[in-house]
Amino acid sequence: MSRDDSRVWIRRASLAAGIAFTATSEYELARRLGAKPPIAVMLPVALDCYVIAALKWFRAFDVALSLMLMGAAQVAAHALEAGVITVTLDLVTVVSLLVPISLWRTHALARQTPRDATPTATVPPVPDETPTVQPTPAVILDRVDEQNATETPELPPGTGQDEQDTEPSPPVLLTSKDVAERFGVDPSTVRSWVQTGRLEVHEKDARNRSLFHPDKLPQEART
Numbered sequence: 001m002s003r004d005d006s007r008v009w010i011r012r013a014s015l016a017a018g019i020a021f022t023a024t025s026e027y028e029l030a031r032r033l034g035a036k037p038p039i040a041v042m043l044p045v046a047l048d049c050y051v052i053a054a055l056k057w058f059r060a061f062d063v064a065l066s067l068m069l070m071g072a073a074q075v076a077a078h079a080l081e082a083g084v085i086t087v088t089l090d091l092v093t094v095v096s097l098l099v100p101i102s103l104w105r106t107h108a109l110a111r112q113t114p115r116d117a118t119p120t121a122t123v124p125p126v127p128d129e130t131p132t133v134q135p136t137p138a139v140i141l142d143r144v145d146e147q148n149a150t151e152t153p154e155l156p157p158g159t160g161q162d163e164q165d166t167e168p169s170p171p172v173l174l175t176s177k178d179v180a181e182r183f184g185v186d187p188s189t190v191r192s193w194v195q196t197g198r199l200e201v202h203e204k205d206a207r208n209r210s211l212f213h214p215d216k217l218p219q220e221a222r223t
Contacts, residue, residue, distance in 0.1 A: 030043040033092055051067065178212075
């Protein structure tokens with residue numbers, strides 16, 4: 001057995017002997033104060049857990065406090081057994097506070113970081129040294145050709161689909177005065193053409209004036 005192993009076993013044997021000796025007196029103390037057997041066991045369990053936690057994480061304050069609480073329970077138990085003191089309200093109050101104090105400090109120690117715990121060093125990530133492969137010019141040219149192939153070629157103005165689908169705008173209708181000016185005649189002549197059926201009226205406007213379609217003018221008038 002190595003020297004370190006012997007130290008471990010010495011500490012464990014000392015702790016086991018101390019708890020075994022004190023637990024009996026603490027149990028009897030709880031019984032003398034009126035606690036029933038299942039409840040009386042909780043007094044030595046609470047005190048001994050506090051002592052173990054204080055020694056494990058070794059906080060000087062908690063080591064001293066846990067041993068003081070354990071020692072107070074021992075003195076009270078042996079004094080009652082020897083008949084030196086009797087059960088009083090003060091004694092009941094002090095013993096009743098042993099368990100809550102032990103419970104509070106045990107959980108406080110369990111939430112703290114042990115002093116001998118060394119923080120784990122954060123290892124920085126190793127940069128990836130794999131070289132990045134750049135695309136060759138041939139691959140780039142292929143991508144450009146594919147992009148150009150998918151694009152729609154622009155058509156000259158007036159040859160697109162929209163130009164073919166666009167309907168021609170309707171012609172401007174002519175009044176009697178316009179027809180007379182076009183053929184160099186008097187407006188009364190235009191009215192006579194209408195009466196004789198030589199000139200067809202296309203429609204009437206809001207002012208009831210005769211309107212003529214330029215493509216329906218008489219052939220003789222055009223020449």
